[in-house]
Amino acid sequence: MLTIATDQRGRTALQAHSGVTAVPLGAPAAARADILWRRAGTTAADVTDTLTRARGLRWVHTDTAGVDDLPLADLAARDITLTKTSAYxxxxxxxxxxxxxxxxxxxxxxxxxxxxxxxxxxxxxxxxxxxxxxxxxxxxxxxxxxxxxxxxxxxxxxxxxxxxxxxxxxxxxxxxxxxxxxxxxxxxxxxxxxxxxxxxxxxxxxxxxxxxxxxxxxxxxxxxxxxxxxxxxxxxxxxxxxxxxxxxxxxxxxxxTPHDAWRASGAGRRQAVDFLDQLHRYRSGQPLHRVVDAVAEY
CATH class of the missing domain: 3.40.50.720 (NAD(P)-binding Rossmann-like Domain)
Incomplete structure (x- = not known):
């Protein structure tokens, strides 16, 4: 059973998926997270807090096009895979x-x-x-x-x-x-x-x-x-x-424009579809798409 820490939208998207337990960011259960699904709107501080407490974390997926606000060095030091969305x-x-x-x-x-x-x-x-x-x-x-x-x-x-x-x-x-x-x-x-x-x-x-x-x-x-x-x-x-x-x-x-280039109808659905595809690949042992190179910073 995989434990995924994410926000309410993420937990809703994961309800129908067997073999996973979705828990709120910041909740005590997030310390057991194997995966962190960072939805748009989840702050870098939320990510850092989960990284600090979830010592068994193996994969972070971010619903952002950029990763410049994430602790890339810490992720690399702990050998945590980081992927990003293609939704935008x-x-x-x-x-x-x-x-x-x-x-x-x-x-x-x-x-x-x-x-x-x-x-x-x-x-x-x-x-x-x-x-x-x-x-x-x-x-x-x-x-x-x-x-x-x-x-x-x-x-x-x-x-x-x-x-x-x-x-x-x-x-x-x-x-x-x-x-x-x-x-x-x-x-x-x-x-x-x-x-x-x-x-x-x-x-x-x-x-x-x-x-x-x-x-x-x-x-x-x-x-x-x-x-x-x-x-x-x-x-x-x-x-x-x-x-x-x-x-x-x-x-x-x-x-x-107010950092809105990414915004278009259906963005949330595209983010979820992208993550669920990645989750399928992760669970079946296939290589993940759009893996971030922490050294290159993208």
């Missing part, structure tokens, strides 16, 4: 494509004119995305799916991995859309700073579906102030919620 791939990839289209079609300018009651043909200076160039930083499932969708619309797509191999900056001067879909690691922290932003051509857009700390927000604000960038579509930030005094608010060429 399509939603985030669609958000990226939408962001490119928002930028290309001048949607922020049209929205501003609409709010002001102004009829201004051409105010957004719309352009075709066919023939433009996107540079995607991050070649995981999200980056690959978004890249495939953009390529289908005849965007020239280049992809660099999360390790950002030397020389990738040479692609920046020809980039219209700099798309971030990489994990936050020591290597990618503030990867996008003044030097990278300064190497982009005038009118280029930054699109961030990664983690806020991948971008130096002060450098981004300065680049926007200098009006070299066309603008930015941002879903994540170094501090969330984004503080009211952030220089990124109230800019006509910046579109902000």
């Amino acid at each position: 791939t399509d939603a985030v990839a669609e958000w990226i494509v939408t962001a490119v289209l928002i930028a290309a079609k001048g949607t922020p300018a049209y929205a501003e004119a609409s709010r002001a009651g102004r009829w201004e043909p051409g105010v957004g200076a719309p352009r075709l995305i066919s023939g433009t160039r996107a540079l995607i930083v991050g070649n995981g499932a999200i980056g690959q799916t978004a890249g495939g969708a953009l390529a289908a619309m005849e965007v020239h797509v280049s992809t660099v991995g999360s390790r950002a191999a030397a020389g990738w900056e040479a692609l920046l001067p020809g980039t219209d859309w700099l798309v971030l879909a990489c994990p936050l690691t020591e290597r990618t922290h503030h990867l996008i700073g003044a030097a990278v932003l300064g190497a982009l051509p005038a009118g280029a857009w930054l699109i961030n579906a990664a983690r806020g700390q991948v971008v130096d927000e002060h450098a981004l604000a300065a680049a926007l102030d200098a009006r070299r960038l066309g603008g930015a579509v941002l879903d994540t930030f170094a501090v969330e919620p984004l503080p009211a005094d952030s220089p990124l608010w109230k800019r006509p060429t910046v579109v902000i």
Whole structure:
């Protein structure tokens, strides 16, 4: 009998499954957990508490796309397998494509004119995305799916991995859309700073579906102030919620979504289906999917 520590939604999803006992996070019974299923909304502190008490824990599955808030070194030291969900791939990839289209079609300018009651043909200076160039930083499932969708619309797509191999900056001067879909690691922290932003051509857009700390927000604000960038579509930030005094608010060429790129109808169901598939693999001795490399941090 396997003991799985998870929240109420997880326990509901596991009710019909024999051979497992689902227990609440924080309950005394969680100390016997073999598996921790971290649902969206479960804090890193909850995970750490369960790790501390459940000395027989063998596997942690997280319903988050990123793992930067988890104690990766502790998991590796105890030889605990960590896997992550695939439930958000399509939603985030669609958000990226939408962001490119928002930028290309001048949607922020049209929205501003609409709010002001102004009829201004051409105010957004719309352009075709066919023939433009996107540079995607991050070649995981999200980056690959978004890249495939953009390529289908005849965007020239280049992809660099999360390790950002030397020389990738040479692609920046020809980039219209700099798309971030990489994990936050020591290597990618503030990867996008003044030097990278300064190497982009005038009118280029930054699109961030990664983690806020991948971008130096002060450098981004300065680049926007200098009006070299066309603008930015941002879903994540170094501090969330984004503080009211952030220089990124109230800019006509910046579109902000509140860390919602992952959100789409049916997300909870997709998370559960993904975990239950992994659980079947675990119980039958098959290799798990999307195992996180604690050293690489993704």
